[in-house]
Amino acid sequence: MAVSAAGPRVAPAAAVGLAALIADRRPRVLVLGDAALDGWVFGTTRRVARDGPVPVVDASSSRLAPGGAANAAAALAALGADVELVCALGDDPDGRMLRGLLADAGVRTSRCVLDPGTSTTAKHRVVAGDQPVARYDAASGTRPGPAAVRALADQTTAALADHPDAVLVADYGRVPAPVRRRVARARGRIPLLVVDAHDPTPWAALRPDAVCPSAAEAADALGVPHPREDRLTWGNDRAGALRTATGAQEVLLTLDVDGAVWLGDAAPLCRPAGGRAASSAACGAGDVFAAAWTAAVAAGVPRPEALSLAQTAADVVVGLPGTAVCTTAALASRLAAGDPGVVLSHRDLVTVLAERRAAGARVVFTNGCFDVLHRGHVGYLREAAQLGDVLVVALNGDEGVRRLKGPTRPVNPVEDRAGVVGALAAVDLVTSFDTDSPVELLDLVRPDVYCKGGDYTPDMLPETPVMERLGGEIRILGYLADHSTSAIVARAAGS
Template sequence: MAVPAIEHDGQRLTDELPRRLAGRHLRVAVVGDAIVDGWLSGRCQRLCREAPAPVVDITERSFTLGGAANTAANLAALGARVRLVSAVGADPPGESLLREAEQADVDTTGTVVHPARATVAKYRVCAGGQVLLRFDEGVDQPPLDRAATAELVRRLREAVADCDAVLVCDYGTGVLGGAVRAALRRLRERLPLLVVDAHEPGDWAELAPDVVTPNAEEAASVLGTAIGGDSAQRLATLERHRDDLFAATGASTVVVTLDRDGAALLSRDHPTHRTWARPVPDHHTAGAGDTFVAALTVAAGTGLPLTTSVELAQAAADVVVHRPGTAVCDTEQLAHRLGSYRDAPVAHGQLADLVAEHRTAGRRIVFTNGCFDVLHRGHVAYLNQAKQLGDVLVVAVNDDTSVARLKGPDRPVNTAADRAAVLAALSCVDHVTVFDEDTPVDLLRRLRPDVYAKGGDYTPEMLPETPVVREFGGEVRILDYVPDHSTSAVIDRIRTTPAAATPGRTR
């Protein structure tokens, strides 16, 4: 049975959205490589005598779920009903993994315990907040034998029989072989949503996944080309090779995770959408990809637009990277993160100080403004483009009185505080402020941005702000116009749509 799509107002990135998604209890089968993540932490104050190697006095040990098991735990923490289809050894790490998974509300009846197999484990040795060493166990193993594979396939069929989404996590440890892919291929027409997170996404192309989520290195491998340089260069390379990515992965949507640079959403029918991450030290990023793909699956599987889904996924990943070790983002943590934007608007004086700090640091300032009443895909697309014109995006929002003057007495639908909070939750937006004039010319004179961007079917000469911006040496840029996505059109559709109707599922 298909999960009904979230209604119009459920697409807004507010603290209520994670709770609404959790209430749907999406049924997800996670198929893939379950791993134990170990963290050994202590003090390092000397080198050993035998070699120039640091000596770590271990004071703390922790063992958590990793790989497909961590993805399953993140799904469960976000309200999904999850069954883990995998294989582990009949060994202490395997026993620990199953016990931890069950405590995380993950159904492990789909997991095969194999007496001749070692559970994959990855241990990190840390001191002073730095990872000094990682050592792995059980990685180089032969594929599962015929009997274990047959049992895994049987449990796979049971797990996907009534699921809403299947998430494949293939990290090359020998659990997922040709027989598992063949079984999923036979079941493909029954699967409402198939997401693939794999080191070699091309191996799954014959299944025509709905979404694949490679990182930049994996995308480069499947393309057979380098994806290097800064974030803009990497994004440009992905843009040039987008059709090759679709062909090589068999997917209709590719989400390339770019570590500290966020992620790029490439789909066949829409412009590329990018998210921006809150950078942290690299040693804090373990498991962030698992959280990202879990949140993406929950959102897309429940019918949210893919742009909203990747923004939600980025927010969830940003939660876990600010915590040590391999962490999980639950519904309330994600709601708190999104709810923190309720006080998003910045006063003009404080904003001027912030912009001055950015400019001193050599950052390029982009400014845009609008009513942004009932945020829609056209808004999101043009804000995403605006961010890519510089380093810092400032969005000025008309207050309620000026919206009523500009749009009519029945507007705005949402208050300025609500509109600002939703805008601030977009990863491309750095600062939001509210102004009460019909045009932001006074604010432009005060901030003197490098670029003034507007979305729509304008020309620079039509804008009263253009002379002001050019007066202080700024640049005016008109961004792409997305037809049939005006706020008025969205409001008209909401008003004329019967209350019982819901949009179709996003595939």
């Protein structure tokens, strides 16, 4: 059976909008599972210890982050979902630290069970450069006692009675059977049940809507050797067996650097990964993938587009050190970077620029019709791009071009003009505006630099007062004489 790509079902501009849709609809998601506290120590190593053949790491920074089910919950919240986490934690310093981190992330934890007889799982990793050196578990985590298990089952029932839009199970092998039975009792009232488990087979009787195994976990569920090559074909050939073994309607098979494949009741869909991890210290991409897919589907995003969003969110976090999550802004920025030649809405543009600015980018803005692209346009845009890190081109809408140039223009509609302009290496983002001047858009974008061609002067521009108020810079760039769209159109008409 052929595997089709998920991408063509949605235009990149629409995909960027779907990232914001999750936050707009704010689906209510209940996360059940095993939470952990992840610690990271980063540094460099240049020598080996005298007291043993081990590298000496000169620590430069450290951080703590939610891990396991807590990471999945934080990932959901970062994408705009309304999230509650129900799990058992030790009543200890690590548990208190984890609850504080989750509160900062916007995750509700009031139904978490605090068990003084257990310890919170805490995993600490030491990284030298990009290379993990060691992991030590300050507390390996002990299973909750009978009283805590009963309390956890009761809190699960109470949380399910609030009728969440989706339930995401992040089971690392410690979810007690009574909790699973409570979910089974409420299964008919759960619109979307997603299971991300090291072993999904104990959940098969609940008939999950989807499971999210890795290739190794899928092989273990089937009792077959782990695939070593061509995992995409391996998963495709076993789609029916995987759905039977897991009881799931859909299997989201994650394949690390090979991306992910959706195996359901239609033709499989493949979404390749968007590049290898920038750091081997990345962790938790599978949690983020499951969280993003759950949030997207709960918000009403179609399956193919949900797969694309989930893989893109995973692509974002594998490029970050430590245990990380993908925000709406980061997701929108990555989707927009996939095809600069799409017309972004103003809201999506502002969202993407917020992410680029957070990374220190200097924003350059210019506008124009750019109807029939010529040498003058190309040189001008190259010069503008050199003034900053992100070049935004705002195109006059088709009606605006007609008002400026006459009823026979534009030659090319705005979507086509955007596709051509965005194909230039100098251009990073494209949007459009319907007014005669982009002054309102400038107020939204707040660029560091505003550029116009050499046939203008600052006192001619209605945008000048706006940029002066914003504290930005106005640059008048070179102008290539005898190169204009109007001249090209006139010559074409004369021929």
